[in-house]
Amino acid sequence: MYNNLFEKGRIGKLELKNRLVMPAMGVNYSSAEGEATAQEIEYFKARAKGGIGLIITGITNVDGKAGRASGNQLSAAHEGNIRSLRELADAVHTYDTKIFGQIHHAGIQTSSRITGFTPEGPSALASAVVGEKARELSIGDIKMLEKQFVGAAVRLKNAEFDGVEIHAAHGYLISSFLSPHTNKRKDEYGGSLENRMRILLNIIYGIREYCGPYFTISVRLNSTDHVEGGLEFEESLKIAKAIEKAGVDCINLSCGTYESGYTIIEPSSIGQGWKKDYAKRLKETVNIPVIAVNNIKYPSIAEELLEDDVCDFVGLARASLADPEWSNKAKAGKDEYIRTCVGCMNCFGQLMRYDRPVTCTVNPELSKEYLYTDLNKLVAKTGENKKIVVVGAGPSGSEAAIVLAKRGYDVTVFDKNEGPGGAIRLGAMPPFKFYFNDYIIMLGKTMEEHGVDLRFNEEATVEKIKELDPYGVVVAVGGEPATLDIEGLDSKKLVGYEDILSEKLDFADKNILVIGGGETGLETGEFLVDRNNKVTIVEMLDEVGKELEVSTKAMMLKRFEEKQIPIFTKTTIKKVDQDSKKAILLNIESEEEIEVDFDYIVSAIGIKNNPNYNKQFLEAFENTILIGDAHKPRNIVSASREAYDKAFVF
Numbered sequence: 122m123y124n125n126l127f128e129k130g131r132i133g134k135l136e137l138k139n140r141l142v143m144p145a146m147g148v149n150y151s152s153a154e155g156e157a158t159a160q161e162i163e164y165f166k167a168r169a170k171g172g173i174g175l176i177i178t179g180i181t182n183v184d185g186k187a188g189r190a191s192g193n194q195l196s197a198a199h200e201g202n203i204r205s206l207r208e209l210a211d212a213v214h215t216y217d218t219k220i221f222g223q224i225h226h227a228g229i230q231t232s233s234r235i236t237g238f239t240p241e242g243p244s245a246l247a248s249a250v251v252g253e254k255a256r257e258l259s260i261g262d263i264k265m266l267e268k269q270f271v272g273a274a275v276r277l278k279n280a281e282f283d284g285v286e287i288h289a290a291h292g293y294l295i296s297s298f299l300s301p302h303t304n305k306r307k308d309e310y311g312g313s314l315e316n317r318m319r320i321l322l323n324i325i326y327g328i329r330e331y332c333g334p335y336f337t338i339s340v341r342l343n344s345t346d347h348v349e350g351g352l353e354f355e356e357s358l359k360i361a362k363a364i365e366k367a368g369v370d371c372i373n374l375s376c377g378t379y380e381s382g383y384t385i386i387e388p389s390s391i392g393q394g395w396k397k398d399y400a401k402r403l404k405e406t407v408n409i410p411v412i413a414v415n416n417i418k419y420p421s422i423a424e425e426l427l428e429d430d431v432c433d434f435v436g437l438a439r440a441s442l443a444d445p446e447w448s449n450k451a452k453a454g455k456d457e458y459i460r461t462c463v464g465c466m467n468c469f470g471q472l473m474r475y476d477r478p479v480t481c482t483v484n485p486e487l488s489k490e491y492l493y494t495d496l497n498k499l500v501a502k503t504g505e506n507k508k509i510v511v512v513g514a515g516p517s518g519s520e521a522a523i524v525l526a527k528r529g530y531d532v533t534v535f536d537k538n539e540g541p542g543g544a545i546r547l548g549a550m551p552p553f554k555f556y557f558n559d560y561i562i563m564l565g566k567t568m569e570e571h572g573v574d575l576r577f578n579e580e581a582t583v584e585k586i587k588e589l590d591p592y593g594v595v596v597a598v599g600g601e602p603a604t605l606d607i608e609g610l611d612s613k614k615l616v617g618y619e620d621i622l623s624e625k626l627d628f629a630d631k632n633i634l635v636i637g638g639g640e641t642g643l644e645t646g647e648f649l650v651d652r653n654n655k656v657t658i659v660e661m662l663d664e665v666g667k668e669l670e671v672s673t674k675a676m677m678l679k680r681f682e683e684k685q686i687p688i689f690t691k692t693t694i695k696k697v698d699q700d701s702k703k704a705i706l707l708n709i710e711s712e713e714e715i716e717v718d719f720d721y722i723v724s725a726i727g728i729k730n731n732p733n734y735n736k737q738f739l740e741a742f743e744n745t746i747l748i749g750d751a752h753k754p755r756n757i758v759s760a761s762r763e764a765y766d767k768a769f770v771f
Contacts, residue, residue: 143168300378391416401431404432411433600750607696639726642726748767
């Protein structure tokens with residue numbers, strides 16, 4: 122079906138079983154000393170088992186100190202880490218997958234909070250994102266760093282890695298030397314392009330000298346920095362020609378810095394393949410293979426890139442986080458069974474905002490592969506065909522049903538809706554949330570594949586469940602919307618966001634007040650504006666979208682500005698006059714009152730669980746558990762991971 126994707130390919134002397142590459146991503150699974158932990162090894166092993174041709178480990182640190190980008194980052198800075206790195210390489214090689222270590226120094230894109238050291242860079246500048254002024258490296262410092270990169274490559278070779286990738290993109294150390302935006306030096310490492318790329322070339326020459334002619338070298342390179350005064354594409358092409366001549370075996374093309382926002386890691390509003398013109402031009406310029414990251418989610422788009430000669434290998438970054446079996450499923454023609462990355466940016470937010478291990482909205486197993494490997498051995502098929510009833514087919518209920526069915530239970534799912542997904546069916550309705558439809562389809566297909574008895578359009582009752590005589594009951598019904606009490610407001614003029622997104626109510630040319638500036642409120646507001654309504658957002662807190670990842674929020678607020686959607690923060694509704702269709706807003710800080718027109722008020726202030734509904738099942742069936750919003754309202758990640766965990770030990 123996808124002949125190009127699964128054709129063998131070569132990088133230098135290395136043969137790969139297909140054209141699919143898992144590019145480097147920081148995941149924060151290593152030990153504090155930078156060793157590959159059991160958690161990290163099983164994470165990479167799962168992707169190798171899933172059929173990927175080449176894995177590039179995320180940001181493998183070369184100095185162990187000032188260059189660290191996160192608290193638990195893989196490191197090749199010390200001889201003592203070789204043993205765990207070799208275990209990692211061995212695990213990946215088990216499945217005929219090759220592995221590169223991406224050697225990395227964060228430069229100005231880190232902080233003393235993480236490293237305990239002042240950030241380092243070509244010039245004494247502050248990253249626009251981090252905001253901490255860097256220490257300008259001396260010539261001696263630079264020479265030492267070059268040796269550290271080479272030393273890390275040697276250690277990775279000794280750990281039986283198949284190659285290394287030099288990280289020269291995204292505003293990290295080497296990238297900051299390449300870019301005139303961050304390199305203001307006047308010596309041999311600054312000024313002209315020849316001088317700015319000297320550090321990169323010296324590292325390449327050093328690796329070739331100490332690792333030999335056949336050890337594979339890749340370079341992660343920006344096509345453009347996407348910032349004013351930064352590296353532009355024509356210079357990048359010149360760098361590409363220079364590093365090819367220096368002995369590099371392939372180029373892994375990306376773009377952007379953290380200052381440029383979405384260009385590195387794209388939210389759902391950015392289309393697949395949007396960088397392909399850069400890759401195609403590069404491929405026409407050099408004679409070595411090009412790996413291209415292009416926000417790929419679907420096998421069909423990946424195949425098109427190869428058919429159109431855009432690149433030689435396709436990068437699957439977050440797609441591999443969302444589904445380690447992406448490659449195997451694509452090869453088998455089971456596209457609908459792929460856990461498609463929804464572009465929610467949860468993974469990136471966990472790493473960048475909280476310095477936490479990376480998790481995924483649509484893959485509850487991510488970061489816990491090492492736990493489930495052992496659990497699978499202990500609990501596999503222990504269900505013994507005993508009957509389990511799951512009430513609710515939202516994310517938590519569906520994920521629980523899948524795990525229980527895999528364990529050998531006879532699973533029946535009740536849901537009042539026409540299909541799986543629960544509240545996510547509404548979550549897929551706002552602009553740029555369409556990938557959630559893929560998640561919904563996958564849940565249904567996977568449950569069917571594992572023999573789950575799906576009873577849609579049928580609400581569970583105690584009597585119906587008793588007829589099945591179940592061994593246990595899993596209650597996974599979603600919460601219900603929290604309510605508002607507004608002086609002077611008729612209930613007919615107060616509607617819930619769920620009635621809007623489900624299109625039970627179809628408004629047009631109305632004045633709508635949306636109460637709640639969280640993700641749901643903002644998305645509901647944009648949904649209404651796109652249907653020719655005039656919308657005002659009202660939020661009690663000092664900012665909207667606090668739970669959103671920075672770039673997602675920035676792009677959403679930019680659209681709000683373009684669509685002229687007013688937002689009032691630190692504000693509540695004091696009262697309304699339905700006769701005049703006027704609402705009085707109150708700024709809770711200044712106590713200023715603002716009058717606005719309204720036809721309807723939409724409540725988007727969150728959800729609460731329904732203890733009375735849950736109580737009937739808890740009282741009727743001894744072996745009953747609550748999961749998801751039925752237990753405690755929270756985001757999809759937390760709810761589905763809880764469901765996964767409890768289903769494994771039910």
